[in-house]
Amino acid sequence: MAHAITLVDTLKRLLKARGIKYSDLATRIQMSEASVKRMFSQKSFTLQRLDEVLVAAGISFDELSEALEGPSLITNLTLQQEREIISDPKLLVVAVSAMNGYGFEAIVHEYAMDAAEVTRHLLKLDRIGFLELLPNNRVKLLIARDFHWLADGPIQTWFRSEAAGDFLNSSFGGPLESMQLVNLMLTTQSINALRERLKQVATDFAQQHQHESRLPMHDKHAVSMMVAARPWIPQAFKKLRRAGN
Numbered sequence: 583m584a585h586a587i588t589l590v591d592t593l594k595r596l597l598k599a600r601g602i603k604y605s606d607l608a609t610r611i612q613m614s615e616a617s618v619k620r621m622f623s624q625k626s627f628t629l630q631r632l633d634e635v636l637v638a639a640g641i642s643f644d645e646l647s648e649a650l651e652g653p654s655l656i657t658n659l660t661l662q663q664e665r666e667i668i669s670d671p672k673l674l675v676v677a678v679s680a681m682n683g684y685g686f687e688a689i690v691h692e693y694a695m696d697a698a699e700v701t702r703h704l705l706k707l708d709r710i711g712f713l714e715l716l717p718n719n720r721v722k723l724l725i726a727r728d729f730h731w732l733a734d735g736p737i738q739t740w741f742r743s744e745a746a747g748d749f750l751n752s753s754f755g756g757p758l759e760s761m762q763l764v765n766l767m768l769t770t771q772s773i774n775a776l777r778e779r780l781k782q783v784a785t786d787f788a789q790q791h792q793h794e795s796r797l798p799m800h801d802k803h804a805v806s807m808m809v810a811a812r813p814w815i816p817q818a819f820k821k822l823r824r825a826g827n
Contacts, residue, residue: 600792602639656729659731661735672699672703674737676707712725780809783809
């Protein structure tokens with residue numbers, strides 16, 4: 583029974599990391615929410631039901647096994663670790679590629695780096711604790727589903743100064759592009775509710791990435807989503823305000 587308890591607790595943790603609620607899971611496996619809650623509380627799964635839950639959540643059995651046996655995954659790096667990654671553009675490329683599901687051969691094929699150079703960068707990321715480089719150049723990420731770069735850390739700062747302009751330099755009118763700019767007035771309560779909804783959108787975005795992780799690379803596109811909201815008035819507007827306002 584102890585093993586069953588550990589398995590179910592690990593599964594609950596993986597579901598939580600993906601932002602999947604019991605109600606969401608119930609819809610996906612065509613059960614009532616009450617039945618799903620009872621199944622988890624009693625820790626009573628048939629093998630068929632466990633398989634249905636894993637498929638519905640986009641969790642492979644290997645991933646469940648690794649979560650049972652492996653170390654705790656990290657949600658962010660230290661300041662020094664981020665500085666080390668951002669100090670070498672190729673190291674950053676390899677780190678982001680690994681996050682996006684690129685294997686060793688795919689990185690070598692995609693970027694102007696030979697096998698030895700990619701291996702060297704993967705070993706650095708292994709030492710940092712970002713991933714584990716396994717035999718035959720297999721890569722195992724050590725970052726949690728809700729992993730994020732440090733707020734105002736080296737990588738976010740680099741994005742604002744080097745990449746944000748490039749990212750926004752588009753009409754966002756292409757078939758795979760979308761941009762919504764909304765300016766409005768909200769209460770503090772509503773702003774906090776909006777922040778939570780935006781966090782959920784980002785979680786859903788990451789979850790979809792996980793669902794499609796086993797699909798061929800040629801069927802997928804590199805997509806970046808920037809989710810941001812803050813009290814803000816354009817400088818051009820501020821210059822027109824009356825003194826004291």
